[in-house]
Amino acid sequence: MTPSPALDLTAARHVLDSQPFSRLVGARVTAFGDGGATLEIDVREELHQQNGFLHGGVVSYAADNALTFAGGTVLGPHVLTGGFSIQYLRPATGRTLRARAEVVHAGRRRAVVRCDLSTVDGDGAETLCAVAEGTVLPVATP
Template sequence: MSGSQAELLARGRAVLEQQPFSQLLSARLDAFEPGGATLSLPMAARLLQQDGFVHGGVLAYLADNALTYAGGSVLGPALTSEMKINYLRPVVGEGRLVAVATVVGSGRTQAVCRCDVFLDNEGGRQLCAAAQGTIRKA
């Protein structure tokens, strides 16, 4: 990782530490570079809904935050303008939830990004949700 990439990751982690909701979920910024971001959090009983599946809001949080990090990597400070998510399968088991977001295209004031959310454990990565969003410069 180059010095500037390490600095970008450090700045991104500092921003995440300022987000109380992210801290509540124990979210972690694993990668942050121009055009992409990876955010994760550990599976925990507090994230489940009544049937024992990870609540859809948790997956949406991961996708939204990862999309905004990816867009912000090319725009600077940014906000989500819109997001769509498809839930592909119920999430059960142990491991980490991992959101991998990339910039599809960007201009001066907005970026279109996509994100895949996985359950990552000893069995490998299982795709759970796919999202797309428009991120705008703050």
């Protein structure tokens, strides 16, 4: 798979930064291209749920955006999530949430994408906390 000529890591970062909610949670794109994308979020107290774990909505948000950015590497810059499912494997704890998405299959009208979501501790060790899979669809530009 080759990256979309209209998007590179710099452009992907600009797109993410244009999303107010992404700025609110502090998301950043750390890898983009060749059918894959990685999003990271620093874990902060205000992103926790009542038991002290990272809120599932934040984990789900990271999966959604990582899936879509990965799909955009093969479908082009104008894409939306068509739908996704997520399985939470264990509570998310650690310093950073890392969502790594990779295109599994791409056609002209959709891409099927998988995402592994891990937390990273202070020593850099990763713990898988959720997996997601979804479809990404191209949309007409305004």
